[in-house]
Amino acid sequence: MQMSKLYAPTLKEDPREAELASHRLLLRAGMIRRGAVGLYSYLPLAWRSINKIEDIIRDEMEAIDAQEMQVPILTDGDLWHQSGRWNAYGPELMRLNDRYEHEYALGPTHEETFTDLVRNELRSYRQLPVTLYQMQDKFRDERRPRFGLMRGREFIMKDAYSFSATQESLQECYDKQKQAYANVCERVGLRALPVVADSGQIGGDTSVEFMALADAGEAALVYCDDCGFAADTEAATAGVTVADGEPGDMEKISTPGIGTIDDVSSFLHIPASATRKALALVDGDGKPVVCFVPGDHELNDVKAEHAFGEYHLMSDEELKEYGLVKGFIGPVGLPDGIRVFFDESLRPSEWWTIGANEADFHFVHAHPGRDFTIADNAWVDVVTARAGDRCPKCGAPLKEARGIEVSQVFQLGTKYSEAMGATFMDEDGVEKPLIMGCYGIGISRTLQAIVEQHHDEHGIIWPVSVAPYEVEVIPLDVHDELVWPVADKVANELLELGVDVMVDDRKERPGVKFNDADLMGMPFQVVCGKKAVKNGNVELKVRATGERTEVAIEDVARLLAQRVEAERA
Amino acid sequence: MQMSKLYAPTLKEDPREAELASHRLLLRAGMIRRGAVGLYSYLPLAWRSINKIEDIIRDEMEAIDAQEMQVPILTDGDLWHQSGRWNAYGPELMRLNDRYEHEYALGPTHEETFTDLVRNELRSYRQLPVTLYQMQDKFRDERRPRFGLMRGREFIMKDAYSFSATQESLQECYDKQKQAYANVCERVGLRALPVVADSGQIGGDTSVEFMALADAGEAALVYCDDCGFAADTEAATAGVTVADGEPGDMEKISTPGIGTIDDVSSFLHIPASATRKALALVDGDGKPVVCFVPGDHELNDVKAEHAFGEYHLMSDEELKEYGLVKGFIGPVGLPDGIRVFFDESLRPSEWWTIGANEADFHFVHAHPGRDFTIADNAWVDVVTARAGDRCPKCGAPLKEARGIEVSQVFQLGTKYSEAMGATFMDEDGVEKPLIMGCYGIGISRTLQAIVEQHHDEHGIIWPVSVAPYEVEVIPLDVHDELVWPVADKVANELLELGVDVMVDDRKERPGVKFNDADLMGMPFQVVCGKKAVKNGNVELKVRATGERTEVAIEDVARLLAQRVEAERA
Incomplete structure (x- = not known):
């Protein structure tokens, strides 16, 4: 590709609309443009990367016998009514009527459509399992679209649906997809963690999200380097650890004006984790509640809403109305009529330091069961895990990170097949609902997540596997009778060797070319300058490391082709 | 691909919804399924063909420096208001509001979006020309969706837009696209005609439609085998030829009860083309009109609406009210107050046989200019061309055919750039509107058009270039210890040679396998039967010709790979 012909209008200034580095760089490098709010065009360079991501997905899907196809974007409202989601989905579902006033939705996901497609056609256990998938624009009317491709209203997604006769078969389809998703992340160059999104009733996970690690990610994660455990702090129970107090008889001590965790911790020379934070709240039914959590952990809003x-x-x-003393609330001697809860993480703790429900006093050596009781149903999971908490799987200290959800695998079971009457005849002659799984990858989001992980202050640094072009040839002076033929020759040799190559054939100053090359971020640059060329060389620059070497003109194409081939994944 | 795993539910019965052979076969072969009216899913086999068509288009586009990208399907209503099409488009434009009551349309075509994309970014003549394209689902709320993929409400289209600084550059972009479209038709195996859709003011065509020839096509065409001229009978003026009468003085003859063209023609022993059909009508303004056309041609509704x-x-x-005598109307002695028109094709004719405006009488040897006058503005183009008419380009007799419009190229000029303020700075320092062209290929429609041209009573006959799989290996008995290993070996060898191969590994009777293979229509079948295998052979069947040959097991893969390679286009 000659850059003089390429449609990639770069921007010198940082665009105002962009908050994330990846968003900013994709705009600046002339790879995406915003139409309306949350609606983006993929310009030729980005589109090449999208195609490469799709090819990698296709390859992984083919390896596990998932079959590509495509259903319409317009989904019949009747199907959404059958599944019950027409009303449940809310304003994010984009709806419209056709000229005959029939209702449709723009598919945000296609469980209904695929269930409808196979019902009456997947009739026998002998035809199962089947996994079908598509890669297509999806629609979600976000309340607040933002971060470029991260949270758009139209986005490209790969969605797969598996249909099985047994739970074991579903598990197998699910495991294969999960592994394929891990492979996709690796092949496109994403450092991502598979995060358990929820735990099934029958043990094992029934949903895993793949989170690309990035400071700008919307999700907060804890993970274990030792065993690979990872959890969304918003969703999963991490093994929060608390310090214990000293054993002894419960003793009331004077703590004048010592009403915060920090103060108590300093005053008594104990870690914050050995203190107990009392959260007084009014629950969804308007009833007063006090909940005790480790002093060094925060109440998690999502979990708390789930509990209360x-x-x-x-x-x-x-607080006054319910007779609670701010800063000194504890489980011993609470006023009547207040329900009491305790965070799960406190279970192992035997000796507590707590407020005395009296201004300026605390109890130490309080012992659950002896000094106060905890009802069996008083345990709740309400705090946000954080770095240093113990891994619930192996006990090693957890680390903290932020992540971008790029994909998710999910065991649906029979939710849709039952609601929509999609049944098959089993081996035993009994009609049963199909057992389903669904598996999504945000393709456009993956593109931006890759950039979020692979950039520096100069621009994007594409992994070879998804780079729009693998090599950029940069003749510093296209009019020079020595330089241009060399650039042209190297580019042609690379092309012949199957390398995706672009040539900066513009009549621009070297500085402009270097800046654009770094901004656009092709993995390898072949710089053809007069001096080097005179010596029979060109300069090879590796974008990721900045490493530069002089290479003989006759060797560079072969050398690069080998290197590209090796890194293609 | 193993057929036991393939999702391709075949149908034994002809589906009721299908009127066209191609629609019926795509449904029966398990390649497409209807969701709601005019909305189709592409099952895995059809999707593979769609991908191959797209790859061929991509290849042709790359060769002419058109760049692939993608814009959102959701198009901002504001843009449609700017171009004036929000109101002009009518009910076929599918519209919806977002949660903030902002208007959007589902793109049926994207002139507005692309014009918006490049305005302010294509600023200099030095950046031009640029041609951008995408392949994407498009939406049109057809009043009466029908014929499967032919006239759906959601369909896959390749749409390209070129931006030029000069008319010459537009012409060049247009010519390249036109040639690429001809190449695409040829490579996907479509016999198609480039039909001039209209003529530009400055000579040459400014729009051409590619029509795939098919009896089931919605468009009626005439074409010339000699010079390649082709025209839509609905749209273009074909060179209708008429026979002349004998010279002489005008003479009134008795034609008792002879009031139809057939009767006049038999009675006077002259061809129907030498008679004149008088069409009496009331025009759009409620005024009476009589229009004379050749006796052997029909009034064309579209043209007539254009004229009247x-x-x-x-x-x-x-007729009575206006004093006209049914069956005997002629241009001599018409009642006052009736406007008279003549079809263009009658211009060369000097001696006419016409009604005498009196029951049971005709005139022969009537001579325009002598016996009646024809005003300069009385000539209109209102009849449908038909086979046997002379080619307006070379005079050879035209042939008739029906066609399916699969693609169109169009010189837009500055319509959108002016309306939307998309300008560039020209070499002379003057701000000018971009000169645009647009170029569409109906990809899903092309798929069905291919099937409409390539099938027989047993099923589809895919051209190699777009076949879902190029070869189907058919072991007649998968349990047989001789047969199965041979089938497996041949399939693997084909795979290794880069051939797309599927294996019918189902435990079905040979009859079922043969029928399904013919129905699904892969170009080559390798039949592995016990008897042939015992002799070291398999049977190679060519789907298109039915030709069968025994080929040695060790040769068949190599042989087929060569043949497939040669036919891939």
Whole structure:
């Protein structure tokens, strides 16, 4: 590709709309453009990368017998009514009527469509399992589209659906997809963690999200380097560890004005994790609740809503109203009528330091079961895990990271097949609902996540496997009668060797060319300058490391082709 | 691909919804399925063909420096308002509002979006020309979706847009696309005609439609085998030829009860083309009109509306009201107040046989200019061309055919760039609107058109270039210890040689396998039967010709690979 012909309008200034580095760089490098809010065009360079990501997905899907096809984007409203999601989905589902006033939705996901497709056609256990997938634009009317391709209203997704006769077969389809997703992440150059999104009733995970690690990620994660455990702090129970107090008889001590965790911790010379934070709140039913959590951990809003409904923390007035003493609340001697809960992580702790429900006093050596009781149903999981907590799988200390959800695998079971009457005849002659799984990869989001992980202050650094072009040849002076023929020759040799190559044949100054090359981020640059060429050489620059070497003109294409081939994945 | 795993549910019965052979066969072969009206899913086999068509298009586009990219399907209503098409488009434009009540349309075509994309970014003549294209689902809310993929509401289209600084450059982009489209048709195996859709003011064509020839096509065409001229009878003026009468003085003859073209023709022993059909109608303004056309040609509704507005043919009452004598209307002695028109094709004719405007009488030897006058503005183009008419380019007799419009190239000029303010700075320092062209290929329609041209009573006959699989290996008994290993070996050898191969590994009777193989239509079948295998052979069947040959097991893969390679296009 000659750059003089390429449609890739670069920007010198940072575009205002972009908050993330990846978003900014994709805009600046002339790879994406915003149409309306949350709606992006993929310009030729980005589109090449999208195609390469899709090819890698295709390859992984083919290896596990998943079959590519395509269903319409317009999905019949009737199907959404059958599954019950027409009403459940809310304003994110984009809806429209046709000229005959029939209802349609723009597919945000296609469980209904695929279930409808196979019902009456997958009729026998002998035809199962089947996994079908597509790569297609999806639609979600985000309340607040942002971060470029990260949270758009139209985005490219690979969605797969498996249909099985047995739970074992579903598990097998699910495991294969999970492995394929891990492979895809690796092959496109994404450092990603498979995060357990929830645990099944029958043990094992039934949903895993692949999180690309990035400081700009919307999800907060903890993970274990030792055993590979990873969890979303918003969703999963991490093994929060707390320090214990000293054994002894419960003793009331004077703590004048010592009403915060930090103060208690300093005053008593104990770690914050050995203190207990008391959270007073009014739950979704309007009832007063006190919940105790480790002093060094925060209440997690999502988990707390799960436990208490639409709660709010008590105001000073409410604390007074319920007879609670701000800063000194503890489980011993709480006023009547207040329900008490304890975070799961406190279970192992035997000796507690707690507020005395009296201004300026605490209890030490309080012992659950002896000094206060904890009902069996009082345990809740409400805090956010954090670095240093113990891995619930292996006990090693967890690390913290932020992540971008790029894909998810999910065991659906019979939710859709039952609702929509998609059954098959089993070996035993009994009609049963198909057992389903669904598996999604955000392709456009993956593209941006790759850039978020692979860039520096100068621009993008594409992994070879998904680079729009693998090599950029840069003749510093296209009019020079020595330089241009060399650039042309090297580019042609590379092409013949099957390398994706672009040539900066523009009549621009070397500085402009170097800047654009670094901004656009092709993995290898072949710089053809007069001096080197005179000596029979060109300069090879590796974008990722900045490493430069002089290579003989006659060797460079072969050398590069080998290197590209090796890194293609 | 093993057929036991393939999702391709075949149908034994002809589906009721299908009128066209291609629609019926794609449904029966398990390649497409209808969701809602006019909305189709492409099952894995059809999807493979779609991908191959797309690859061929991609290849042709790359050769002419057109760059692939993608814009959103959701198009901002504001852009449609700017171009004026929001109101002009009518109910075929599918519209919806987002959660903030902003208007969007599902793109049926993307002139507005691409014009918006490049305005402010294609700023200099030095950046031009640029041709951008995408392959994407398009939407059109057809009043009456029908014929499967032929006229759906969601369909796959390749749409390209060129931006030029000069008319010459547009012409060049246009010519390249036109040639590429001809190449695409040839490579996917479509017999198609480039039909001039309209003529530009500055000579030459400014729009050409590629029509795939098929009896089931919606468009009626005439074409010339000699010079390649082709025209849509609905749209273009074909060189209708008429026979002349004998010279002489105008003479009134008695033609009792002879009031139809056939009767006049038999009675006077002259060809129908030498008679004149008088069409009495009321035009769009409610005024009476009589139009004379060759006796052997039909009034073309589209052309007639163009000439007369929303006309209707006169009822018997209306004929009487205006003093016209049914069956005997002629240009001599017409009642006052009736406007008279003549079809263009009658220009060369000097001696006419016409009604005498009196029951049971005709005139022969009537001579325009002598016996009646024809005003300069009385000539209109209102009849449908047909086989046997002379080619307007070379005079050879035209042939008739029906066609499916599969693609169109169009010189847009500055319509959108002016309306939307997309300008560039020209070499002379003057700001000018970009000069645009647009170029569309109906990809899903092309798929079905291929099937419409390539099938027989047993099923589809895929051209190699777009076949879902190029070879189907058919072991007649998968349990047989001689047969199965041979089938497996041949399939693996073909795979290694880069051939797309599927194996019918199902435990079905040979009859079922043969029928399905013919129905699905892979170009080559390798039949592995016990008897042949015992002799070291397999049977090679060519689907298109039915030709069968025994080939040595060790030769068949290599032989087939060569043949496939040669036919891949």
